[in-house]
Amino acid sequence: MTAQNTPYSTIPTSPTIDKVGVEERVARFQTRSIKGPAKMQGLSMVLSMIDLTTLEGKDTPNKVRQMCYKAQHLHDVQEGLPTVAAVCVYPSMVAVAREALKDSSIKIASVSTAFPSGQAPFEVKKMDTQFAIESGADEIDMVISRGKFFAGEHNFVFDEIAAVKEICGSKRLKVILETGELASLDQVRRASDIAIHAGADFIKTSTGKIQPAATMQVTYTMLMAIRDHFDRTGKMVGMKPAGGISTSKLALHNLVMVKEILGDAWLSNEWFRFGASSLANDVLMQYMKQVTGKYQSVDYFTID
Amino acid sequence: MTESNNKWEYAPSLESTSHIQLKERYDLFIDGKWVKPSDNRYFSSINPATEEKIAEIAWASDADVDLAVKAARKAYTEVWSVMKPSERAKYIFRIARLMQEKARELAVIETLDGGKPIRESRDIDIPLACNHFFYYAGWADKLQDAFPQRNIQSLGVAGQIIPWNFPLLMAAWKIAPALAAGNTVVLKPAESTSLTALKLAEIIEASGLPAGVVNIVTGHGDTGAAIVNHPDIDKIAFTGSTSVGKLIQKAVAGTAKKVSLELGGKSANIVLEDAPIDQAVEGIVNGIFFNQGHVCCAGSRLYVQESIADEVVRKLKQRMESLYLGNPLDKNTDIGAINSKEQLQTIEKYVEIGKKEGADMYQVTCELPAKGFYCRPTIFTNVAQSSVIAQEEIFGPVLTVQTFRTIDEVIQKANNSPYGLAAGVWTDKGSRIFNLTSKLRAGVVWANTYNKFDPASPFGGYKESGFGREGGLHGLEAYLK
Amino acid sequence: MNILKTYKIYIGGQFPRTESGRTYVVKNSSGDPIANVCQSSKKDIRNAVQAARKAFGTWSERSAFNRGQILYRMAEMLDGRKAQFIEELMQQGSSADAAAQEIERSIDRIVYYAGWCDKYQQLLSAVNPVNSSHFNFSVSESTGVVGIVADEASSLIGIISQLMPVIAGGNTAVLIASESLPLCSISFAEVLETSDLPAGVVNILTGSADEMLPTLAEHMDVNALFLSNASKEMVKSTQLAAVDNLKRVLVLNEDWTDESAQGIRFISCFQEIKTTWHPIEQIGGATSTY
Known part of the structure; x- marks a missing residue:
């Protein structure tokens, strides 16, 4: 099969990116001042968009159960708080999470395709995905083959994503680019375009295992890819920055960016997520500060 | 799971x-x-965002200007020209430090007096x-090193007249060197924006700068004329209209006065088809809507290669819709107030001309505040080089968009203007950047960026x-023999 | 009886007669006619500016090294025709010694500026350390078409001293020769014509500066003017006429025969400074230390 007649060849050329220009644009989002009711609403949105995550070698069923409880009871002291959008776990923990969340509306996302490196045979990756879905996963967070991407085999990357999407069927597929490894924004943009055209429902920055992870520059670049795809086709794609977003301020600036690039339509957990393990409590503390007028202490916010 | 779309509006800040x-x-x-004006005349400084009076400003007469020039001459002969250069440097350093300490106050006053967004006065004008x-403080005792080929000497008394678009920054550009x-x-200072110069x-x-070394005389055009015509001034530095x-x-x-002039422009911003397109769109926005377009080097003539013109214009309009126009004191405001009623009328006149010329106009759809002088960010597409709006400096948030086919064509069109202040070039190809930057007849060329300033x-x-x-x-050259 | 030579003017690499068809007789100090010289007109100014504008692109973009070669060639050609210039200088009142000295100094001055052609840029340019992630540099560029009114009191060295820094800097020139001492100007045009200088880079007109200068000073396609030892009235009227397109006007009162009446300062007067910015992309944490 030659490059001229593959599905890959239908992807439009990706625009080049000037990183300094991106940094300046991002700095503008960071000067947005979110106060009063806008801040309350924003913080609440952030909570509802979190994919509460544990992805460690030492994850145990109990750890996952505890996290699932927290996912449903963020801060019971305060009424009217949303739950997080989903929990995100390894395939081996999906069944545990399914059991723990029962009929809650919180989704279960499973990483797959030999997360985090993606360095496994294609067949293994497919089985990995299949297993997660059969265990009860609602969403699949796959990683792209960065090695192949750097070797110039973009075709391979595309085909792999398309194959995983086929296995997912109606389950939503998030495609992790691992932007910390891709390094340049031009590469991030190309990988975004490949993932979107191969059928990603969401594109996601990082595994959380590599630094830097979800920088605003990277998220900006991916949001622009989503914007261009929407303008061309009318189809919405979701975005999930993951890794490194641990403060309310940064989370709100991410929302500012989503609002100003994609519009309010993306401001729900159907189209935007934060992959994070420690963001929720900082948001809760800021939220309670708004409610009570007092600065908060970590001792009053549970860790699971 | 939240399914409904959230409407999220920023609260006033x-x-x-x-x-x-x-x-x-x-x-x-x-x-x-602080001296009262000899004929006791004052004029009002207005906040263009509210049309309310902020303060009364003295209107200097010929006699007042004469007094100021005499003070400057005396300070020059007796103190400043004979002071050790390293001592001069210390005074200038000290002024810089005091300004930094008052940065926030200066930023707020700049915004109140001139209408520019607080974000810009806080992050750009005042720090710069x-x-x-x-x-320049550091140059004071290194002047001979700057020009080793000649025996450098100061000029004497400099008369400096500055515009209203960057009031404090222009004062710094003039006074420091x-x-x-x-x-x-x-x-x-300009009559509509005297306050930060007075601060x-x-x-x-x-700072303890010796008396008479810097004199600030406020007033209208006649005050400026008195400076220009004063026989004991050695140097005129002017920024303003052509x-x-x-x-x-x-x-x-016919006089011995040395002159430097920083005047108008109609600068070309050129986007080639291989440009980093989203950053180019940002550059276009920054080029024409920064400071409500009250920028002498504004990228007011956009040239887009025809193959990407539709995409660029679509993205530009999209981006314009995310600009926040309103109260300049709001930290989220991107587009503030037009500096004065007169300037608003000038801009509106050009918008009318553009419509009459048959160009397609697009304006941001936002609401305008009920009071104050505001103008929607505006672009005109389907503009010809011969259109008035593509030739004359508008000094407002109005952009003309023209398309081109080849690089030679755009170089010719960009240079086809009596002005030559600045230009922008957007392309990914290094050799092409150097071709364009060397052929554009302009004093500042921004390649893959726009409206950047640095001392x-x-x-x-x-x-x-x-x-x-x-x-x-x-910049030292303008103030040395 | 001598046949009076008729000197033509020099425009666009050609030696036409003036459009006006007028000539005037140049006399020596004892009042004897020595030559017929064109009394150029406004139309000649127009043609000369047109030729200078046309030549500007190629001359200013030619490599600096090549400009230096051409200027050096001029010096060689002038050296080869010393005798003719000495004769003309003497016809116009110089002593033999003074004429010989003037031609030597003129040759030296051309060589001097030939050397500057590819050097002044480095002294006038700068890399500027801006406080952001940009590479920022300033370079000097030629101003454009320069109108020169030659020093009325100098026949050769004045022309050379005013012309050379202008063209060494990549500008093109329209020069109005000294009305009373015009002979060397046209002979020097013959030197230029045989020195590989592209047509139109230098254009030389003879006649009355009072008549032609207003046209030149008002001309909207002239970028700068260069007067030397001009009267106060001429300076003022020129500066006023120059306002419409903001010509740069340089007025100097130098003694061009002085050895020190040369330097980069005369070149820099006809240079514009262009500053270019470009972003510098920084990826990851890599620094120059590795």
């Missing part, structure tokens, strides 16, 4: 004005003292103004955009 100190009435700063003093080079100064006078007073620049040139013809970077125009440079080593 106003910069506090509680810490600023403004007098109800400002006199003239002459010979280190402070940096300018810092930069003049002082560093050993001259004394009589400066006239600077207070800072200068507090028409007034020409009047000054006529006035000084170390020389600024100034070719052709009718003026002569002389401000900033950097080259």
